[in-house]
Amino acid sequence: MSGRDALPPLQCLKAFEATARHCSFTQAGRELNLTQSAVSRQIKRLEEDLGRPLFERVPDGLRPTPAADHYYRVVRRLLRDLADETARLRRHGDDHQLTLATSPTIASIWLSRHLPEFQRQHPHIEIRLLTMEDPYRLDLTEFDLGLYYHLEGQVDPPGLMAETVFDEENVIAVCSPHYTRHHGEVGTPEALLRQHTLLVLEDHFNDWLTWQDWFKALELTWHEPTHCLRANSYQVLLNATLAGQGIILGWEQLLADELRQGHLLRALPRPCPASASSRCSSPSIVISPRPVAPSSAGWLAFKEGMRA
16 A cells, blocks of 8 residues: 555545444434534545545435445444454553443432442452443544443444343333322323323433333333423432322332332333343443453452442
């Protein structure tokens, strides 16, 4: 290879990889924190550099050309290798420091309660916590592991490896004992929709299932509820639930402490298994931006601690 000009710009390759994976300029832009038009310009620049089109417009989005399909596999592998090696060099081989990325919800509701015991058992491991709602906006060189809920069929960007932490997970409808004392028990799904207040998460970062998705997954009849309280923060809605303001959907593993201590109870007995809906989050996932050596003390201790 002679000269730098033999390769396209890195930002064009990143835009191409994300666009080919999502078949969408919009989704690629969301992941890369760019506008749709900015991604489109990067693709156009790459097409001009290569001297051929890479995508065809179809009714449901974009379709890579046969040449682009092959190029995508090559670019994806190279970007993954580059991310792995960059992270390795930046970490300087510190095996006893663990930078953990997770959502504010998981950090505040679940992780904050389990980290003290983990650190008591592993005082030699230094934890650095990084919160980000959307894992695909993370800089892969900034963290070692990420704890997130993973959507069915979601394709990971290059450089990420995913491993299940919890073997199974359910989504359940919960409320506080205070709520049932003042409003009565729910009784039936129909009564839930007609007589009770549903707490609704409005968050464009999360393709998290809605109440309608939950009813559909359980094959229950759905209609618009009579009363709703909406917010774009799950923590705000959970605090409202604990204060007796309504009924919320939640992950059973995530809310296990609140359920066990009696702060929350199931509003309806039937759970929705994570596998029952394509829009339902699957079990919690640990994501690493690079291959972690089996001997890594931080990784092994954290993984076993989360399963305990």
